[in-house]
Amino acid sequence: MRAQYTGHFKAVITKPQNVLIMRDIACAGYVAGGNASFFTKNGKTHDLVTGRNAMQERLSFADDVGAKYGSMLAFPCTEQQFSGNQGLDTVMSVTSRLLPWEVTGVNARNHSSFPGGEQVYQAYNQALGLDSVHYGEDMKAAGLRHRLKPCPLATPADRPPASACLCREPGLHLPRQHKQRHVLPR
Amino acid sequence: MNNEIMMYGIAQKEQQGFDKAVEECKYRMSRYGVTPNMLILPPQMLLYMALAPEEKLSYKEGGPAAEARFEAGVAGFEARAFRGCGIFTSEPFEVSDDADSVQMLTRSSQIGEFYVMSPPQVNPGKSAQYSCDILIFDEESDRHVRVTWAEALAACCIEQAAVEGGGEATPGIDATTKLSFPTDKMPEAGDLAAWYAAADAWAKATGDEAPAEMTDDAFKALDKDIRIVVARPFIEHLMHNVIMTVSGRDTGATLFGPADMQLSANTQVKTIEGHVSAHALEPVFSRSLAMLRSPAPCLLCVRSTRVTSRP
Numbered sequence: 142m143r144a145q146y147t148g149h150f151k152a153v154i155t156k157p158q159n160v161l162i163m164r165d166i167a168c169a170g171y172v173a174g175g176n177a178s179f180f181t182k183n184g185k186t187h188d189l190v191t192g193r194n195a196m197q198e199r200l201s202f203a204d205d206v207g208a209k210y211g212s213m214l215a216f217p218c219t220e221q222q223f224s225g226n227q228g229l230d231t232v233m234s235v236t237s238r239l240l241p242w243e244v245t246g247v248n249a250r251n252h253s254s255f256p257g258g259e260q261v262y263q264a265y266n267q268a269l270g271l272d273s274v275h276y277g278e279d280m281k282a283a284g285l286r287h288r289l290k291p292c293p294l295a296t297p298a299d300r301p302p303a304s305a306c307l308c309r310e311p312g313l314h315l316p317r318q319h320k321q322r323h324v325l326p327r
Numbered sequence: 328m329n330n331e332i333m334m335y336g337i338a339q340k341e342q343q344g345f346d347k348a349v350e351e352c353k354y355r356m357s358r359y360g361v362t363p364n365m366l367i368l369p370p371q372m373l374l375y376m377a378l379a380p381e382e383k384l385s386y387k388e389g390g391p392a393a394e395a396r397f398e399a400g401v402a403g404f405e406a407r408a409f410r411g412c413g414i415f416t417s418e419p420f421e422v423s424d425d426a427d428s429v430q431m432l433t434r435s436s437q438i439g440e441f442y443v444m445s446p447p448q449v450n451p452g453k454s455a456q457y458s459c460d461i462l463i464f465d466e467e468s469d470r471h472v473r474v475t476w477a478e479a480l481a482a483c484c485i486e487q488a489a490v491e492g493g494g495e496a497t498p499g500i501d502a503t504t505k506l507s508f509p510t511d512k513m514p515e516a517g518d519l520a521a522w523y524a525a526a527d528a529w530a531k532a533t534g535d536e537a538p539a540e541m542t543d544d545a546f547k548a549l550d551k552d553i554r555i556v557v558a559r560p561f562i563e564h565l566m567h568n569v570i571m572t573v574s575g576r577d578t579g580a581t582l583f584g585p586a587d588m589q590l591s592a593n594t595q596v597k598t599i600e601g602h603v604s605a606h607a608l609e610p611v612f613s614r615s616l617a618m619l620r621s622p623a624p625c626l627l628c629v630r631s632t633r634v635t636s637r638p
């Protein structure tokens with residue numbers, strides 16, 4: 142006797158405050174990005190075109206997930222940037238996104254935490270295409286009320302999309318849309 | 328951001344990290360008047376939690392109870408409550424024979440880090456050579472790797488003009504780009520050309536062809552405020568997640584229905600399709616005890632993409 146059953150199952154949370162997802166609390170395995178090779182390395186020299194391409198290849202896993210990619214970038218900096226109030230302390234942003242304390246204050250809209258400061262950021266941004274790098278924001282945590290999207294174990298599909306800037310979709314983060322996405326249909 | 332940093336890998340960062348994480352999350356939920364009583368863990372993490380923390384499993388730390396915990400293993404960990412929460416596992420979905428299984432509580436996650444390379448702040452004397460280099464951990468080859476000041480300087484890719492007597496021009500970041508935070512020793516322009524000259528002086532003074540000893544005069548002439556930031560912005564790991572929740576109907580329900588049942592506003596993205604094919608043989612020995620039963624009806628009336636009655 143052969144039995145076959147096809148069905149749809151759906152878990153519906155009616156009281157979201159009853160659920161808390163403890164994210165990323167244990168490591169299950171290494172994927173990429175933790176070696177000691179510079180993106181810009183091209184044989185015995187370094188150049189920015191190689192750096193730009195290598196970053197895109199790494200973020201999109203152009204060869205394969207297990208292939209060898211670069212991991213590091215180097216930037217000029219000075220001690221004065223660490224000792225100043227508006228400079229770099231423990232956090233820096235290599236993307237076009239500003240840090241919370243760079244949005245307001247004396248140097249508003251200024252990448253003062255980027256090594257070298259605003260003009261150096263603009264120069265590297267143009268050369269390496271830093272504005273095409275994903276912000277690193279956890280979109281699912283921010284937009285889907287801390288829900289999880291599954292991913293295959295060996296070939297992670299939940300990776301932040303390479304070269305995809307956030308906020309391309311106008312009003313994506315507006316409260317109205319946020320609400321619309323998650324209200325149960327009546 | 329602080330919460331994300333604190334929670335990242337906390338179960339492995341310290342022996343009782345998971346205990347701390349659970350208590351922290353219980354506190355966060357208590358602000359909504361919620362007392363969780365259930366934890367859902369991926370099986371791999373359950374194995375780690377049941378057999379890894381020595382403080383809970385070794386006799387000298389935890390006494391006879393620790394030994395019993397170790398012997399009980401995963402089954403014992405599941406049977407016990409963990410800080411007031413029952414333990415359940417989330418088994419992976421087997422999609423097909425030629426595709427990877429899907430673990431709902433595992434995802435790929437990226438973090439970044441940076442290192443600051445700094446020249447010595449006091450005269451290293453005879454130990455000047457390689458004193459600007461750093462050792463960093465290479466996770467791919469599982470060893471520490473030396474990053475030299477000269478290589479990091481080259482990786483900054485700052486434009487170099489041709490030098491009289493042989494040196495070639497190298498393209499790169501415009502050397503006239505102004506630094507926001509120039510050092511006190513830099514000329515007024517405070518641009519990358521000045522920064523590169525100062526950094527290159529350190530490369531020559533501490534590199535492969537450095538003099539045997541750095542004199543005080545030579546040390547004073549160098550700009551000690553020069554730094555190179557080495558960033559690893561895309562470190563990616565597979566990470567386990569845990570769900571803490573309140574069990575029972577108060578939190579929600581699992582709805583099920585036929586293959587054409589669709590629920591939610593964005594159904595195509597959110598629907599999880601379960602497909603079970605099985606060969607089963609169930610002989611009936613006593614006809615009087617057997618009864619043909621139709622499938623249990625779904626509690627909700629579901630039609631198309633609309634739920635017509637609320638749960």
